[in-house]
Amino acid sequence: MPENYVAMFPTPGEAECRAKVERAGPRVSALAEQIRTGAVLEEVPVTLKDRLQSGPVNPLFYALYVRDKGFTVSEECVSCEKCTRRCPLNNIEYADGRPVWKGNCTHCMAYIAGCPTEAIEYKSNSRGRHRHYIGTDE
Numbered sequence: 001m002p003e004n005y006v007a008m009f010p011t012p013g014e015a016e017c018r019a020k021v022e023r024a025g026p027r028v029s030a031l032a033e034q035i036r037t038g039a040v041l042e043e044v045p046v047t048l049k050d051r052l053q054s055g056p057v058n059p060l061f062y063a064l065y066v067r068d069k070g071f072t073v074s075e076e077c078v079s080c081e082k083c084t085r086r087c088p089l090n091n092i093e094y095a096d097g098r099p100v101w102k103g104n105c106t107h108c109m110a111y112i113a114g115c116p117t118e119a120i121e122y123k124s125n126s127r128g129r130h131r132h133y134i135g136t137d138e
């Protein structure tokens with residue numbers, strides 16, 4: 001998966017994003033088929049780093065960083081409401097022609113990546129970072 005966490009990390013350009021998604025296609029299809037047929041998925045080894053990231057680091061990160069107060073929307077917004085529809089937690093309302101965040105965000109970055117005019121920013125962190133959206137909800 002291409003890095004999409006524009007709230008914190010540099011992101012790859014469009015060509016690299018497309019290449020990564022294309023490379024992952026066969027593996028994703030194979031896994032989908034395994035799930036569809038109820039096959040047992042192969043176990044992936046869990047490292048100490050994995051345990052630390054999913055254990056102590058994750059709750060701390062959520063408590064200190066994952067919130068929606070840093071999102072802003074610029075005059076580039078064309079009031080298409082795609083961000084409202086793309087939020088998996090139904091956390092974005094639409095009021096007076098603009099998105100409004102309701103305080104229940106998991107930082108998935110779906111709406112910021114899928115905004116057709118790049119009108120959404122997360123503080124200054126996301127500025128100038130490439131956004132790649134894979135969804136098919138046009």
Ligand code: SF4
Nearest residue numbers: 077078080081083115
């Ligand atoms: S997706 Fe972007 S342009 Fe569309 S309503 Fe949301 S902020 Fe505005």
